[in-house]
């Protein structure tokens with residue numbers, strides 16, 4: 582019998598010399614360890630934090646990893662992950678209350694499809710390696726995404742190879758669902774006819790196959806502030822509407838009355854377009870098609886201040902202090918790797934306010950340390966949990982140059 586001491590960053594239980602799947606701190610468990618991991622533990626003494634998982638698929642599905650814990654435990658654990666990452670860099674912070682997205686609100690997800698001898702299986706990877714779990718009763722996804730699974734299955738039957746898996750990214754837009762298929766069979770004449778027919782028959786708003794749009798009834802759009810934006814197929818979007826609202830509210834508040842703002846790693850304009858209601862915004866991003874979508878949304882909106890865009894690799898060519906000097910505030914929302922090079926330049930430039938959004942507490946804490954060592958103050962941190970029941974942690978934070986309120 583072993584006792585769980587804590588959770589690791591994958592939300593697995595940790596005991597001396599072994600990790601234990603889906604176990605909670607303080608629990609006494611037993612089970613067979615394979616290569617240092619107990620995958621199917623028997624829980625002898627359950628924690629008071631343990632609850633019955635709300636989803637019928639939880640036992641087999643690997644899509645969620647924390648449904649066996651109370652919501653307040655998960656919230657505290659995620660805050661603790663950020664706090665520990667900061668502590669490891671010698672930093673501390675004031676935390677605002679966490680905002681957690683409700684169940685059944687994920688509007689974007691990547692599912693796996695596998696062709697079977699007869700039919701197809703579409704769902705999340707299972708807990709056991711090499712399996713895919715069907716998820717008709719999933720409690721995480723927006724029901725509109727679950728409703729298109731029959732369409733995805735039909736696409737896998739038509740265009741999946743028996744050997745490999747297909748990645749199916751589904752996104753809910755105002756006009757309906759987009760499916761972006763990767764690793765499908767190469768398009769030949771027959772597939773070019775069959776795939777749009779399937780997508781059309783199931784009422785998909787847009788379908789992209791290996792990066793090529795094969796069906797688009799009307800460009801699917803999302804509201805970003807006063808603008809309507811039509812992102813390119815499969816483009817990054819915040820995972821839930823509630824998560825996006827919470828991050829946007831945090832960014833808008835952090836930026837405050839700034840009149841000239843740079844939005845770095847701007848995507849399709851999640852922050853740039855709402856900020857343009859009160860400030861001129863320069864949006865910088867690596868993907869030119871995403872910036873085209875942002876720009877098009879801005880041009881067709883009314884009442885917004887000027888928005889300019891720049892396609893630029895911010896890892897290799899960060900904005901330099903002379904370019905940053907003209908901004909009162911910077912928003913930065915990098916991918917998981919963080920923004921080491923750009924943060925180093927921000928630290929030199931001393932822009933008055935930095936609104937930092939991050940999906941990786943470890944790289945956030947590393948970059949926060951650079952800013953604090955340069956003289957910035959960390960005003961607050963807010964955890965935004967839009968990956969409910971997973972080990973992912975997202976946050977927004979405000980850094981200020983010392984003389985700023």
Ligand SMILES: C[S@@+](CC[C@H](N)C(=O)[O-])C[C@H]1O[C@@H](n2cnc3c(N)ncnc32)[C@H](O)[C@@H]1O
Nearest residue numbers: 846847848851866867868894895896914915916
């Ligand atoms: C976490 S997303 C944030 C997007 C946007 N702020 C939003 O909330 O929708 C990170 C963005 O960074 C972009 N990106 C990734 N690597 C980059 C790089 N080296 N230079 C510039 N942009 C990059 C991605 O295309 C993506 O749009």
